[in-house]
Amino acid sequence: THGGPQLGRDILQQRLFGTGCLPGPFQLGSYPTCVTADNDDDAPWAPWTYRPYCADNTNYCVFTNADFQGPDRGVSVIDARPSSTGNATSAVTVVADLLSSMPPAPGLESADEQSPPYEVRHIPGKGKGLIATRKIPRGQVFMVDYAAIVADTHLPGRVKRAQGHQLLREAIERLPGAEEVLGLARSSLDPENVPVSEDVMRTNAFSVEIGGRDYMALFPRIARMNHACKPSAITRFNATTLSNTATAFHDILPNDEITISYSIFGLPSSARHETLLSKWGFTCTCALCSLPASELAESDERRVRISRLGKEVIELVEKGGTENLREAAGLYAEAVDAVREEGLVPHLGGHYEVLGRLWGASGEVERGREWVRRGREETEGFEGVGGGSH
Numbered sequence: 001t002h003g004g005p006q007l008g009r010d011i012l013q014q015r016l017f018g019t020g021c022l023p024g025p026f027q028l029g030s031y032p033t034c035v036t037a038d039n040d041d042d043a044p045w046a047p048w049t050y051r052p053y054c055a056d057n058t059n060y061c062v063f064t065n066a067d068f069q070g071p072d073r074g075v076s077v078i079d080a081r082p083s084s085t086g087n088a089t090s091a092v093t094v095v096a097d098l099l100s101s102m103p104p105a106p107g108l109e110s111a112d113e114q115s116p117p118y119e120v121r122h123i124p125g126k127g128k129g130l131i132a133t134r135k136i137p138r139g140q141v142f143m144v145d146y147a148a149i150v151a152d153t154h155l156p157g158r159v160k161r162a163q164g165h166q167l168l169r170e171a172i173e174r175l176p177g178a179e180e181v182l183g184l185a186r187s188s189l190d191p192e193n194v195p196v197s198e199d200v201m202r203t204n205a206f207s208v209e210i211g212g213r214d215y216m217a218l219f220p221r222i223a224r225m226n227h228a229c230k231p232s233a234i235t236r237f238n239a240t241t242l243s244n245t246a247t248a249f250h251d252i253l254p255n256d257e258i259t260i261s262y263s264i265f266g267l268p269s270s271a272r273h274e275t276l277l278s279k280w281g282f283t284c285t286c287a288l289c290s291l292p293a294s295e296l297a298e299s300d301e302r303r304v305r306i307s308r309l310g311k312e313v314i315e316l317v318e319k320g321g322t323e324n325l326r327e328a329a330g331l332y333a334e335a336v337d338a339v340r341e342e343g344l345v346p347h348l349g350g351h352y353e354v355l356g357r358l359w360g361a362s363g364e365v366e367r368g369r370e371w372v373r374r375g376r377e378e379t380e381g382f383e384g385v386g387g388g389s390h
């Protein structure tokens with residue numbers, strides 16, 4: 001039973017966390033939704049810093065750890081609460097495991113980050129962006145960022161709009177790094193009528209996969225990098241640490257803008273334009289999209305040719321036989337040249353190795369060995385590439 005002081009504490013909790021006691025069905029085992037005298041130990045919601053905030057009559061809650069990656073950051077996960085019986089992996093379980101096993105965070109300002117090789121500056125026509133302040137050699141990992149917000153991709157279809165906003169607002173406001181998040185770019189054409197939190201997520205979050213499920217994740221530092229169809233950096237997300245690292249695609253020189261690709265790589269210009277406008281809400285003004293029409297047409301032609309060659313190679317390999325494999329190797333070599341010219345991959349090592357194996361399989365063993373050797377040479381020196389994409 002609640003005595004007088006307990007009542008005071010309940011009211012305090014409600015003020016702090018914005019929730020009253022939730023109705024019966026949601027008072028499931030692991031995450032108490034009402035504060036009672038039983039919750040008197042120091043960390044009743046560990047590894048979460050606060051009592052999870054849950055949206056009424058939904059299965060969705062906000063789980064926040066305010067210490068993740070140092071005193072200025074924290075992480076909030078908006079996800080279905082883990083069922084008390086099932087043990088399916090989700091972002092909440094992955095992050096909970098990560099937090100429970102992690103030593104106290106050194107914070108983002110580790111030694112080599114005290115003087116990063118870039119700074120945030122105004123970029124004409126694109127808002128802010130990242131500019132290199134010293135040379136960043138090809139293959140170097142120059143930024144490590146961590147997710148501050150992780151939200152189930154299906155959230156918008158599963159909760160009412162107002163609930164979605166409230167969940168997102170709680171997720172951001174509970175973070176020590178809330179201000180950094182709320183200061184990120186917005187892209188809504190009607191900013192007066194769109195909540196800041198939603199606009200910031202829509203403008204800056206990337207799709208990631210955690211525990212085999214789809215989430216939107218916001219990385220406040222990575223978020224300052226603008227898009228380019230021929231980017232100078234590539235990012236790689238690690239779902240077990242929630243880190244996202246950026247690696248130089250080629251040598252980046254002082255005063256160069258550092259860019260990444262937001263859209264599927266290799267699309268011709270009209271398809272890129274459409275995707276960036278519909279999914280990201282902006283008209284791309286990157287160097288490739290700003291080329292004179294004739295040069296843009298050449299680039300488009302190469303991109304279409306690369307995908308056509310790719311399909312032909314697969315068909316030939318599936319048919320098998322020495323002659324078909326030899327033809328496949330020839331077409332693959334042509335595609336690799338076009339990929340190089342188009343600047344589509346950070347290093348051609350993987351392609352060279354495949355080419356080597358194709359030559360080998362078609363009986364040209366020496367030629368095959370030579371390409372495999374060149375492939376391995378190409379890949380050397382690259383710190384952070386492979387897998388993961390936006």
Ligand SMILES: C[S@@+](CC[C@H](N)C(=O)[O-])C[C@H]1O[C@@H](n2cnc3c(N)ncnc32)[C@H](O)[C@@H]1O
Nearest residue numbers: 126127128185187204224226227282284285286
């Ligand atoms: C993730 S943010 C990138 C950082 C942002 N410019 C800022 O000021 O923080 C995405 C927004 O940047 C702008 N942007 C990014 N790449 C662009 C490009 N290639 N052309 C034009 N605008 C771009 C768009 O306004 C887009 O909505």
